Amino acid sequence: MTTASRRLAQRVQLKDKHIITRMMEIASELDDVIKLGRGDPDLDTPAHIIRAGQEALGAGATHYTNPMGMPELRQAIADDIARYGGAQYAPEDIVVTPGGQQAMFIIALGLLDPGDELLIPCPGYNPYLQAAELTQAKLVEIRTSMETNFTLTADMVREHVTPRSKVLILINPGNPTGTVIPPDEVERICEVAREHDLIVVSDEIYARITFNGHRAQPVAALPGMRERTITLSGVSKAYAMTGWRVGYFAGPSDLMPALAEIHHAFAISTSAVGQHAALAALTGPQDCVEEIRQTFDERRKVLCAGLDELGIPYAEPEGAFYVYARVAETGVGATEFCERLLAEGRVMIFPGKIYGDYTDDFARMSLTQPVPRIEEALGRMAGVVESIRAERAGA
Numbered sequence: 114m115t116t117a118s119r120r121l122a123q124r125v126q127l128k129d130k131h132i133i134t135r136m137m138e139i140a141s142e143l144d145d146v147i148k149l150g151r152g153d154p155d156l157d158t159p160a161h162i163i164r165a166g167q168e169a170l171g172a173g174a175t176h177y178t179n180p181m182g183m184p185e186l187r188q189a190i191a192d193d194i195a196r197y198g199g200a201q202y203a204p205e206d207i208v209v210t211p212g213g214q215q216a217m218f219i220i221a222l223g224l225l226d227p228g229d230e231l232l233i234p235c236p237g238y239n240p241y242l243q244a245a246e247l248t249q250a251k252l253v254e255i256r257t258s259m260e261t262n263f264t265l266t267a268d269m270v271r272e273h274v275t276p277r278s279k280v281l282i283l284i285n286p287g288n289p290t291g292t293v294i295p296p297d298e299v300e301r302i303c304e305v306a307r308e309h310d311l312i313v314v315s316d317e318i319y320a321r322i323t324f325n326g327h328r329a330q331p332v333a334a335l336p337g338m339r340e341r342t343i344t345l346s347g348v349s350k351a352y353a354m355t356g357w358r359v360g361y362f363a364g365p366s367d368l369m370p371a372l373a374e375i376h377h378a379f380a381i382s383t384s385a386v387g388q389h390a391a392l393a394a395l396t397g398p399q400d401c402v403e404e405i406r407q408t409f410d411e412r413r414k415v416l417c418a419g420l421d422e423l424g425i426p427y428a429e430p431e432g433a434f435y436v437y438a439r440v441a442e443t444g445v446g447a448t449e450f451c452e453r454l455l456a457e458g459r460v461m462i463f464p465g466k467i468y469g470d471y472t473d474d475f476a477r478m479s480l481t482q483p484v485p486r487i488e489e490a491l492g493r494m495a496g497v498v499e500s501i502r503a504e505r506a507g508a
């Protein structure tokens with residue numbers, strides 16, 4: 114037993130969390146790495162939003178705000194949710210957090226006792242797994258597969274429900290897969306949630322970024338769901354505002370006061386300047402969202418066409434800004450592929466294992482660089498794939 118493992122609480126001795134750290138270390142030694150790893154768009158926050166942040170600072174937005182978030186921002190969030198076909202929320206039912214990321218941990222701490230079961234479709238966004246592990250809840254992975262484009266179905270949920278099941282996570286559109294669950298399937302999944310008294314955490318952070326007419330159904334708007342759904346979202350993705358750190362969650366009135374207290378204890382409040390910028394994002398012109406969506410759509414087409422040429426299969430990205438590709442098709446596992454692609458090709462992508470142990474055939478590629486850089490990344494990838502295939506042929 115090492116000193117650290119004696120000192121760290123057992124719940125934080127997480128398995129295999131070092132792949133990204135290792136890749137960051139390799140990348141820091143290299144020049145000109147094309148980063149298709151993190152979900153952080155290269156795009157600038159639209160100018161009118163930046164201006165609103167600057168003006169707010171000039172006007173003294175340098176203090177804590179109302180712990181739950183500025184009332185006018187919570188009203189704007191309620192209006193935004195409703196504008197896109199979501200449920201009706203009062204500002205009191207919304208808490209603004211430093212990114213949707215923190216909301217995941219507040220929700221997990223607020224809802225899960227040790228041994229409670231949290232159902233999560235896998236591959237799925239890994240912080241949810243970490244949040245559940247910290248609460249010592251039991252993680253129940255619902256494994257989706259590429260044969261069905263990683264779509265979750267109501268039958269799959271039903272097969273995994275037990276009397277200890279408490280929370281179901283839905284990430285729609287999905288990260289890392291880009292899958293959009295068809296709206297009628299979302300309805301069927303909600304039927305299961307109602308039958309088994311599950312709370313649904315509906316992560317809709319990518320809902321404004323969908324392709325080819327796909328649409329992510331807001332869960333809380335469905336019959337009987339508002340009282341058992343926590344909607345989680347934020348401005349990071351749709352407005353290219355990752356660094357401002359503003360997200361939120363909205364939920365039923367009986368749960369929100371206790372969850373708001375946890376947020377208060379964690380953060381006191383979300384940064385005032387970020388909240389002013391988010392207010393400008395949600396209440397200002399919305400054409401920037403469509404421009405951002407189109408940018409990702411164009412990049413998606415380029416990356417997918419390049420992967421087709423390389424003979425690397427992938428899940429059809431229907432939303433979000435990722436391509437989840439079966440890179441093991443090249444002849445090596447995804448973790449090795451990602452490490453080689455970084456070391457030999459100076460392209461950073463993330464191994465699928467991060468998003469669920471069983472998907473080490475896959476890697477996630479983010480559409481977070483402009484088209485010419487994606488083309489350059491594909492060229493570099495082709496070189497690495499060629500040497501892997503040549504080695505395999507010679508072996």
Ligand SMILES: Cc1ncc(COP(=O)(O)O)c(C=O)c1O
Pocket residue numbers: 152211212213214215238284288316318346347348349355358359360
């Ligand atoms: C599915 C999903 N939810 C939530 C988040 C959190 O984003 P933020 O904390 O920037 O709001 C992310 C970030 O990548 C994400 O992919």
